[in-house]
Amino acid sequence: MSETRDRSRRVVITGLGVIAPNANGVAAFDTALRNGVSGIRKIDDLEEYEFGCQVAGAPQGVEELVEATFAEDERLVMNEGQRFASLAALEAWTDAGFERPELGDDRVHWETGAVIGTGIGGMDVIAERIIPGVDAKKVRRLGSACVEQVMASGVSARISGQLALGNQVTTNSSACSTGSEAIALGAERIRAGLAERMLCGGAEAANRYIWAGFDAMRVLSRKFNDDPTRASRPLSASAGGFVPGSGAGVVVLESLEVAEARGARIHAELLGAGINCGGHRAGGSMTAPNPDGVRRCIQLALVDAGIDPGEVDAINGHLTATGADPREVESWSAALGRGPGDLPPLTATKSMVGHALGAAGGLEAVASVLMVRDGYLHPCLNCEDIHPEIEPFADSIPHETREMDLRVLIKASFGFGDVNACLVFQNFDRA
Amino acid sequence: MEQSEVMKSVVKILTPWAKNPDALAGVSMETNILDDLKVNSARLVDVVIAFEDEFDIEIADEDVDTVNTVGNAVNLIMSKLD
Numbered sequence: 001m002s003e004t005r006d007r008s009r010r011v012v013i014t015g016l017g018v019i020a021p022n023a024n025g026v027a028a029f030d031t032a033l034r035n036g037v038s039g040i041r042k043i044d045d046l047e048e049y050e051f052g053c054q055v056a057g058a059p060q061g062v063e064e065l066v067e068a069t070f071a072e073d074e075r076l077v078m079n080e081g082q083r084f085a086s087l088a089a090l091e092a093w094t095d096a097g098f099e100r101p102e103l104g105d106d107r108v109h110w111e112t113g114a115v116i117g118t119g120i121g122g123m124d125v126i127a128e129r130i131i132p133g134v135d136a137k138k139v140r141r142l143g144s145a146c147v148e149q150v151m152a153s154g155v156s157a158r159i160s161g162q163l164a165l166g167n168q169v170t171t172n173s174s175a176c177s178t179g180s181e182a183i184a185l186g187a188e189r190i191r192a193g194l195a196e197r198m199l200c201g202g203a204e205a206a207n208r209y210i211w212a213g214f215d216a217m218r219v220l221s222r223k224f225n226d227d228p229t230r231a232s233r234p235l236s237a238s239a240g241g242f243v244p245g246s247g248a249g250v251v252v253l254e255s256l257e258v259a260e261a262r263g264a265r266i267h268a269e270l271l272g273a274g275i276n277c278g279g280h281r282a283g284g285s286m287t288a289p290n291p292d293g294v295r296r297c298i299q300l301a302l303v304d305a306g307i308d309p310g311e312v313d314a315i316n317g318h319l320t321a322t323g324a325d326p327r328e329v330e331s332w333s334a335a336l337g338r339g340p341g342d343l344p345p346l347t348a349t350k351s352m353v354g355h356a357l358g359a360a361g362g363l364e365a366v367a368s369v370l371m372v373r374d375g376y377l378h379p380c381l382n383c384e385d386i387h388p389e390i391e392p393f394a395d396s397i398p399h400e401t402r403e404m405d406l407r408v409l410i411k412a413s414f415g416f417g418d419v420n421a422c423l424v425f426q427n428f429d430r431a
Numbered sequence: 432m433e434q435s436e437v438m439k440s441v442v443k444i445l446t447p448w449a450k451n452p453d454a455l456a457g458v459s460m461e462t463n464i465l466d467d468l469k470v471n472s473a474r475l476v477d478v479v480i481a482f483e484d485e486f487d488i489e490i491a492d493e494d495v496d497t498v499n500t501v502g503n504a505v506n507l508i509m510s511k512l513d
Binding site for chain 2: 071072073076103141143144408
């Protein structure tokens with residue numbers, strides 16, 4: 001099937017980069033996923049400010065990496081989301097075989113662009129600098145770098161400057177589907193012949209101002225504040241809300257034709273993608289998905305990939321550890337037409353890193369590519385007590401890492417606003 | 432405060448923003464902040480705030496417009512210290 005497809009329209013992944021709560025860098029992330037290492041920790045800040053949820057996924061040791069990687073003038077003007085995104089993008093770029101531009105080199109990569117999304121963006125700078133500064137009538141002392149840190153596109157703009165990207169550079173934002181949507185959008189551009197290569201993914205900072213609104217909605221985990229690594233419990237009967245996460249995941253997408261011409265190492269193929277919205281109807285709302293929208297999105301991705309539902313070998317779900325998990329499993333089953341006993345193995349990266357909001361799709365796409373490339377499915381932590389409504393599908397849920405002959409893995413992200421994005425990855429050697 | 436002391440502080444404040452290490456190494460009163468040191472013009476705002484904090488002075492916006500060289504900055508600061 002693949003051989004008959006136009007090579008300039010086939011999109012492959014040639015670079016990966018990640019800053020995650022359980023590991024920084026792709027090699028360490030791969031090891032953490034395989035070993036089921038949780039990155040969820042007690043966060044002192046959340047305790048001090050009396051949040052209901054006092055645990056979160058926040059990358060560790062990032063400042064040392066930033067110091068070793070970026071010049072002081074750059075460090076002085078990057079907020080946390082941009083720090084995460086810049087590190088992940090640079091790793092993905094060098095992983096794809098490209099060199100970091102030297103200072104004074106005026107060449108531009110006109111055929112390479114970026115779609116790097118964020119869900120909330122520069123809330124840290126708004127809350128910690130702009131509001132206190134303006135309220136104290138000290139606008140003049142805000143300095144030069146507020147705008148570039150709070151403009152929604154700041155995160156992609158930063159990366160274009162670091163890597164001299166000259167194609168479309170933009171930031172998408174579709175709440176928790178942002179990172180997956182970014183990858184779908186980048187692939188569309190390559191398939192349309194408008195770019196050879198796109199850096200795509202998402203980033204989100206670890207910050208109490210970002211997480212406060214979710215805590216107020218009572219959608220965050222509250223019962224495991226003293227047992228952080230057990231707090232993120234997708235598919236579990238005792239799941240009581242999601243654990244906020246943060247970080248960045250970036251992939252380099254490239255047309256197969258261009259990747260092969262330059263002899264690039266190919267991690268996997270992005271076989272297809274789907275994006276839609278449930279229209280806030282039929283049970284869908286600002287905060288809940290229309291199940292029909294979810295199913296259609298999954299089916300759109302399968303049609304785009306040109307595969308049958310029976311060809312799906314594994315699922316990396318959205319699965320946040322809220323009451324929506326059973327509905328999501330039903331939707332996967334309905335969309336694929338595969339019931340209990342036949343549903344492909346289903347896991348949730350969020351069980352290890354929490355819900356990284358706008359970064360979630362990026363982080364989980366990197367995890368998905370690693371799994372489909374190397375033939376394993378990481379464990380879904382903390383669901384030893386499977387939710388009763390999911391019990392019929394219990395055999396599909398891995399509690400330990402499963403080595404598998406994976407060819408096709410499907411990943412979806414669903415977000416506030418009733419928006420959906422779904423990605424179909426294929427092992428390139430088994431294409 | 433001696434001119435050499437002010438000069439030293441000015442250079443220290445400019446250092447993180449200077450993209451031309453050679454010009455920074457040979458910095459003098461005649462060195463142009465934007466053209467020679469290759470400081471991004473937007474960052475002059477941050478440089479001026481740092482001058483104000485370092486020397487406990489206020490620098491008016493119209494004064495900022497007169498600063499092209501390191502010497503201009505040093506002399507402006509010296510005049511505010513008098």
